[in-house]
Amino acid sequence: MPKGYFFVEIEITDPAAYEAYRTSVPGIIAAHGGRILVRGEDAQPLDGVIPQRRRVIVEFDSPEAVKNFYHSDAYQAVQPIRLKASKGFVCLLTGTEQILHLSGHLL
Numbered sequence: 001m002p003k004g005y006f007f008v009e010i011e012i013t014d015p016a017a018y019e020a021y022r023t024s025v026p027g028i029i030a031a032h033g034g035r036i037l038v039r040g041e042d043a044q045p046l047d048g049v050i051p052q053r054r055r056v057i058v059e060f061d062s063p064e065a066v067k068n069f070y071h072s073d074a075y076q077a078v079q080p081i082r083l084k085a086s087k088g089f090v091c092l093l094t095g096t097e098q099i100l101h102l103s104g105h106l107l
Helices: 015-031 063-070 073-085
Strands: 004-012 035-040 054-060 086-094
Touching (some): 004 015, 004 063, 063 086, 073 086
Antiparallel strands (some): 004 086
16 A cells, blocks of 8 residues: 655744644654654755745655544644644645666666
8 A cells, every 4th residue: 555645835924823833743643653754944956946945744654544644633723823824735645656766677
């Protein structure tokens, strides 16, 4: 079964308010079996222009687990803080079970 990824890209508009969200969410993620892979603003462009935004990638065991986390009472209780303190988007990404090695062979 493919992994599920919770992807966030936001511009924080109210850092003081966002702090309450930032400190609450890791425990909710952990309670739903998620693992934070990336969290921060440091994106180094290799091609093109990257806007200065906060990006977060959280890995879950499945896309369904991402939905369970997102729709949980615990996350829905803090989501309004993110919506008021930032602008941007969150989405569900589905991983692949086949990984292509740089040599061109499937792993």
